[in-house]
Amino acid sequence: MTPILEVAGLKKHFSTTRGFPWPVKTVVRAVDGVDFRVHRGEAFGLVGESGCGKSTAARALLRLIEPDAGSIRFDGTDLRAASAGALRTLRQRMQIVFQDPYSALNPRRAIGRTLAEPLIVHGRARGAAAREAAAALLAEVGLPAAAMARFPHEFSGGQRQRIGIARALALRPDLIVADEPVSALDVSVQAQILLLLRQLQASRNLAFVLVSHDLGVVRWFCARVAVMYLGRIVEQGPAAQVFAAPRHPYTRMLRDASPVPDPACRAVLPRVVGEIPSAAAPPAGCHFHPRCPRATDICRATWPGWTEAAGHGCACHHPDGGGWGVAQ
Amino acid sequence: MRFIRAMLRNPTTSVGVVLCIVVVLGALLAPWLSPHDPAEQSILDRLQPPGGEFLLGTDTFGRDVLARILWGARISLVIAVTSISAAILIGGSIGMVSGYAGGRFDLLVMQVMDVMLSFPSLILGLIVVALLGPALLNLVIAIALTAIAPFARIARAPVLSLKQRAFVEAGRALGFSHARVLFVHILPNILSEVLVMGSLWMATAVRTEASLSFIGLGVKPPTPTWGGMMRDGFENILDAPWLSIWPGLAILVLVLGLNMVGDGLRDATDPKLAGT
Numbered sequence: 001m002t003p004i005l006e007v008a009g010l011k012k013h014f015s016t017t018r019g020f021p022w023p024v025k026t027v028v029r030a031v032d033g034v035d036f037r038v039h040r041g042e043a044f045g046l047v048g049e050s051g052c053g054k055s056t057a058a059r060a061l062l063r064l065i066e067p068d069a070g071s072i073r074f075d076g077t078d079l080r081a082a083s084a085g086a087l088r089t090l091r092q093r094m095q096i097v098f099q100d101p102y103s104a105l106n107p108r109r110a111i112g113r114t115l116a117e118p119l120i121v122h123g124r125a126r127g128a129a130a131r132e133a134a135a136a137l138l139a140e141v142g143l144p145a146a147a148m149a150r151f152p153h154e155f156s157g158g159q160r161q162r163i164g165i166a167r168a169l170a171l172r173p174d175l176i177v178a179d180e181p182v183s184a185l186d187v188s189v190q191a192q193i194l195l196l197l198r199q200l201q202a203s204r205n206l207a208f209v210l211v212s213h214d215l216g217v218v219r220w221f222c223a224r225v226a227v228m229y230l231g232r233i234v235e236q237g238p239a240a241q242v243f244a245a246p247r248h249p250y251t252r253m254l255r256d257a258s259p260v261p262d263p264a265c266r267a268v269l270p271r272v273v274g275e276i277p278s279a280a281a282p283p284a285g286c287h288f289h290p291r292c293p294r295a296t297d298i299c300r301a302t303w304p305g306w307t308e309a310a311g312h313g314c315a316c317h318h319p320d321g322g323g324w325g326v327a328q
Numbered sequence: 329m330r331f332i333r334a335m336l337r338n339p340t341t342s343v344g345v346v347l348c349i350v351v352v353l354g355a356l357l358a359p360w361l362s363p364h365d366p367a368e369q370s371i372l373d374r375l376q377p378p379g380g381e382f383l384l385g386t387d388t389f390g391r392d393v394l395a396r397i398l399w400g401a402r403i404s405l406v407i408a409v410t411s412i413s414a415a416i417l418i419g420g421s422i423g424m425v426s427g428y429a430g431g432r433f434d435l436l437v438m439q440v441m442d443v444m445l446s447f448p449s450l451i452l453g454l455i456v457v458a459l460l461g462p463a464l465l466n467l468v469i470a471i472a473l474t475a476i477a478p479f480a481r482i483a484r485a486p487v488l489s490l491k492q493r494a495f496v497e498a499g500r501a502l503g504f505s506h507a508r509v510l511f512v513h514i515l516p517n518i519l520s521e522v523l524v525m526g527s528l529w530m531a532t533a534v535r536t537e538a539s540l541s542f543i544g545l546g547v548k549p550p551t552p553t554w555g556g557m558m559r560d561g562f563e564n565i566l567d568a569p570w571l572s573i574w575p576g577l578a579i580l581v582l583v584l585g586l587n588m589v590g591d592g593l594r595d596a597t598d599p600k601l602a603g604t
Binding site for chain 1: 493494495497498500501502503504508513516517
């Protein structure tokens with residue numbers, strides 16, 4: 001079966017030219033060669049610290065930001081080669097849910113119009129049928145039909161996020177890119193929204209690309225996960241395996257920074273400190289070496305290749321399994 | 329309705345609204361309010377002081393000043409409304425598209441607007457009228473041209489911040505065209521700001537029209553205009569000062585009224601001041 005989404009070598013570089021009279025060009029490699037695939041109905045997670053390029057990658061794969069290189073195949077069709085018209089058609093099948101529910105809705109538009117608009121624009125329904133469809137969408141995300149006549153400012157953050165999800169569902173997509181869908185919400189509301197998303201995943205056989213910095217969210221929601229660091233994927237595999245037995249020291253650091261409430265899982269690895277370096281001047285060799293406790297000369301010189309076994313791969317010269325284990 | 333009530337709670341705005349209504353009613357009802365024909369000359373009644381049969385006096389041709397002021401209000405209002413509407417339409421569109429498109433296109437367009445802004449509005453109007461000749465339509469064009477650049481800037485600034493909002497991105501993701509995103513989703517969010525500036529700029533348009541008429545580049549006589557009346561009265565300023573004072577007061581009333589309404593609208597649409 002072909003995966004619903006297949007991303008290979010995706011790159012997005014932002015360049016700024018500053019300074020007078022001798023301009024200096026700075027290139028920020030926000031996304032620097034990312035490969036992954038998502039199967040139909042599968043929840044795939046992208047995790048990493050802020051600034052690692054996960055949100056840029058999410059937008060680039062919808063072509064909301066135009067990628068510089070690489071290929072994006074959606075259900076077998078090359079998205080980057082698609083014409084403007086073909087892209088409009090393809091975009092109906094892939095939608096996005098945003099982090100900030102406050103800016104995601106047009107403040108001057110009633111909810112009913114916001115939800116009916118995509119249907120009308122794409123000629124799927126109009127008039128009473130569009131209104132009925134909007135009410136059905138609201139019911140699906142757990143809001144009353146009375147919400148149709150109201151405006152965004154009358155809703156709480158969690159309710160707005162539900163409306164944002166309803167809008168993403170309007171065109172019956174196969175894939176939803178969720179960019180930090182719960183990180184702007186209260187913890188209790190986060191759980192409700194995640195439950196809703198999981199429910200929709202099952203009822204509509206939706207594939208998800210969930211972007212998050214919260215390992216707990218990703219561990220619970222996603223079947224497979226990729227860990228990003230400075231524009232590149234450093235580890236990828238089944239979520240349970242990646243978090244239970246991380247092979248890349250960065251994944252371990254992330255995991256230890258969001259501990260499971262179980263004293264038996266306490267890590268003995270030295271604490272990794274420091275900040276994520278600037279993507280405008282990434283360290284040579286392995287980008288992670290300045291913060292890595294296992295760094296050796298080879299890490300400072302060359303980027304480690306990708307090694308994979310049983311669907312769990314990482315890019316590290318000294319992956320786990322060689323004496324760097326956890327005291328269990 | 330709540331908006332209008334919030335606006336009228338401010339006494340200054342209420343005064344402005346009353347002043348504007350007085351001028352608009354005077355213009356609309358000119359044929360019924362005028363005791364005499366504004367163009368009717370009467371040598372026997374020339375330079376009559378205010379009072380008596382001619383409430384505001386007569387000019388050198390014996391024409392009734394009150395009638396001419398009422399009819400002149402029509403010219404001022406028509407020019408102000410049409411020229412500013414045209415400027416909002418053209419300048420606003422330029423600013424919105426430029427801000428939305430961004431990049432080099434935006435840079436280029438805004439530099440052209442800056443060049444237009446660097447001309448004092450009277451000078452720009454003067455050039456246009458001198459080139460096209462003094463006529464009502466040419467005056468509208470001249471004044472609209474002076475206001476295009478400011479409206480381009482006023483419309484562009486909020487677009488720059490709105491286009492970063494997620495709902496714009498959501499529209500793109502849903503397969504909406506750029507035109508739909510810009511004119512259906514962004515436009516309603518900037519409209520109030522632009523319309524507020526519209527009322528303030530209408531006051532400027534009234535002044536520019538009066539200034540151009542005063543230097544003889546306005547609508548041709550015998551059509552009564554306030555600026556033209558001031559100029560005609562200027563020749564007899566010592567014998568019959570009312571000839572310049574009445575049209576001057578009329579301009580003052582309308583400009584003041586429009587400015588007060590504009591300020592009130594601005595305060596009422598500012599969400600930070602809405603509750604106060």
